[in-house]
Amino acid sequence: MEHTAHRALELARYATRRFDRAGLWAMLNPSSIIVVFERPAEWICRKYHLATEGVLAHIVTLPHVTEQVIDELCDDLTSTSVDLSDHRSIESIQLPNPHRESRTAPAAAMN
Incomplete structure (x- = not known):
């Protein structure tokens, strides 16, 4: 199990380096x-089963993800041009904080 965890971390670093070499923005904590x-064209999201939120997408480097998959994803990303002119810049996006309380009032409080 420890080997799998180290492999997943190394693969995430590989993906970030590969995105960088392809001239693509990527973030890894x-x-x-x-x-x-950045969220790619819809056909790429479907092909790689990407999770998306607004103008962002992400991959999770679990054992089924390989260097070959990451390389193919980067090749697909660089072969298409995505028009993000209708979207906010990546730098201005506020990512959701799963530890923060919901801003929606409970139904009982609304009565």
């Missing part, structure tokens, strides 16, 4: 296996 990047 320390000790994380989640690589966040």
Whole structure:
């Protein structure tokens, strides 16, 4: 199991380096296996089963993800041009904080 965890961390670092070499923006937090990047065309999201949120997408470097998959993803990303002119810049995006309380009032409080 320890080997699998180390492999997932190394693969996440590989993905970030590969995105960088391809001229693509990607973000990886320390000790994380989640690589966040700009949301690509819908066909790429479907092909790789990417999780998306607004203008962002991410991959999780679990054991089924390989260097070959990451390389193919980067090749697909660089072969398409995505028009993000209708979206906010990546730098201005506020990522959801799962530890913060919901802003939605409970139904009982609304009566």
